[in-house]
Amino acid sequence: MRRPLIIAIDGDRASRNRLRQELDRRYGSDYSVQAYESGADALADLAEAHIRGDRVALVLADQWLADMSGSELLARVRRQHPDARRALLVKWGAWGDRDTARAILSAMALGDINYYVLKPWTSPDELFHRTVTDFLHEWARSDLLTQREVVVVADRRSPRGHQIRSLLTRNGIPHAFHDRESAHGEAVLAHLG
Template structure:
């Protein structure tokens, strides 16, 4: 059986690298870690992973990205894949966007940048318990 995937979406490569390092440091080889630099790339990657019969456990998305915003991305993901746990990680999201993601994407949590590694890992662990 293949490992579940944790997908991180952010338009800043340094954030993606940091997330991947923190996740791998905590969870090791338990999960596959994928990254996307915008919403379109994330949606394409989800489709590819699904076609490969890989299960996406968690999507961690920034809010403020070029093109589609994070709340819109998470809503789009939720419409096709409601069991994926969605987390927003941002320094820019407004309350309306967060509430929209909670209502229409079943947002698990919204964390603010800069995040604490302990808070991020605790949030992901609580998200994974929902699966």
């Protein structure tokens, strides 16, 4: 099985190299890390990954790319790889820029991104890695091939479903819940037969 992908897109060479270095060093043994200068190149490779059936764990994109905005790119990624975590890369202090803040808030409201990530500015940058690790943890919990916890699929209003979740919680057993009618719940049931 191929390693899941982590994709980073940044038009600035120094920033892209630092991203690649940080991601490779920390996650390279478990994920295939790829970095791109342009959104078009990243989207072309992501389309090929979709055709191959590769799993995409995380896509990070700078908002101000030369060929398209990062939020536009991540909206397109969402359509092709809906389970991938998606985040805009921003420089320290970029929240003070009205256009950047507006882009982040708009993309979050539309569901095109999960959050934003501050670009690494030192090595190692533990704040950067904390955010990336949180994204990867969320993704792994939703990936059927990597789940290592109890998964409960039931009707959201089912008394039995609530009893089972309560029992697991009281006993400290990690678990995930998916509504039977949700896309993820249906995928779990289909996977199990």
